[in-house]
Amino acid sequence: MAGPTGTPARTGARSFGIDIGGSGVKGAPVDLDTGALAGERVRLATPQPSTPDAVAKVVAEIIGSFGWDGPIGVTVPAVVTHGVTRTAANIDPSWIGAEAEALLRETTGRDATVVNDADAAGYAEARFGAARDHSGIVLVTTLGTGIGTAMIVGGRLIPNTELGHIEIDGEDAEHRASDAARDREDLSWEKWAKRLQRYYRTLENLFWPDLFVVGGGVSKKADKFLPLLDLRTPIVPAALRNEAGIVGAAMLASGGPARPA
Numbered sequence: 001m002a003g004p005t006g007t008p009a010r011t012g013a014r015s016f017g018i019d020i021g022g023s024g025v026k027g028a029p030v031d032l033d034t035g036a037l038a039g040e041r042v043r044l045a046t047p048q049p050s051t052p053d054a055v056a057k058v059v060a061e062i063i064g065s066f067g068w069d070g071p072i073g074v075t076v077p078a079v080v081t082h083g084v085t086r087t088a089a090n091i092d093p094s095w096i097g098a099e100a101e102a103l104l105r106e107t108t109g110r111d112a113t114v115v116n117d118a119d120a121a122g123y124a125e126a127r128f129g130a131a132r133d134h135s136g137i138v139l140v141t142t143l144g145t146g147i148g149t150a151m152i153v154g155g156r157l158i159p160n161t162e163l164g165h166i167e168i169d170g171e172d173a174e175h176r177a178s179d180a181a182r183d184r185e186d187l188s189w190e191k192w193a194k195r196l197q198r199y200y201r202t203l204e205n206l207f208w209p210d211l212f213v214v215g216g217g218v219s220k221k222a223d224k225f226l227p228l229l230d231l232r233t234p235i236v237p238a239a240l241r242n243e244a245g246i247v248g249a250a251m252l253a254s255g256g257p258a259r260p261a
């Protein structure tokens with residue numbers, strides 16, 4: 001496209017993000033300067049069983065459909081250390097101990113970086129969303145089937161915080177306070193907010209963040225439950241919604257600005 005002076009319009013650096021969820025695998029190229037998707041998002045169903053091999057083939061199909069040949073960032077609902085998936089939430093247990101990064105590199109022929117789903121979403125929120133350019137301690141929580149968390153300190157991600165599994169009254173916090181718990185137990189907003197209150201109060205007493213960001217699908221309805229919380233820490237809904245995982249994954253891909261260790 002020609003710019004106003006007849007010179008080619010500037011197109012920002014791009015990367016590619018893929019978000020692997022329990023029901024869908026979504027991917028799109030991302031403009032790294034703006035955090036916007038640089039093409040229409042493609043979503044394919046997560047294969048069942050969702051083994052690493054089967055999912056890697058779907059990832060290859062998605063990037064193939066874009067003709068993408070650069071590096072890719074891929075999220076998984078799992079702890080990831082040094083390219084190995086260590087846990088498996090809402091995905092086949094065979095991901096535990098899988099050499100996910102090596103497998104994705106082999107299957108796709110691309111330079112793949114694998115990151116935890118909440119870390120990717122949180123990182124995108126800190127860069128382009130609700131905590132844009134925040135210089136302090138930001139705790140991003142994603143309320144969904146489980147509770148994912150991302151801690152960003154001065155713009156730097158501390159990966160794999162897993163604070164959805166903090167034990168409160170002898171119970172895994174996500175079991176009581178996730179959006180799935182609200183659904184499963186058919187909780188009113190008020191009843192669910194009481195559980196969230198306990199959860200966020202515990203987090204703020206332990207970590208003293210400067211800001212909470214609340215993501216996950218239910219953050220669309222933040223006005224139903226955030227006003228019911230009484231916390232000392234400001235708490236705001238996520239801004240990027242369901243694109244945050246793709247955007248964060250693309251940003252954290254090899255060669256990206258802040259790849260976690």
Ligand code: BGC
Pocket residue numbers: 077078079087089116117118119142144145146147148149162164174
């Ligand atoms: C997992 C996290 C994941 C979160 C959201 C939790 O159960 O332990 O790794 O980020 O769910 O998918």
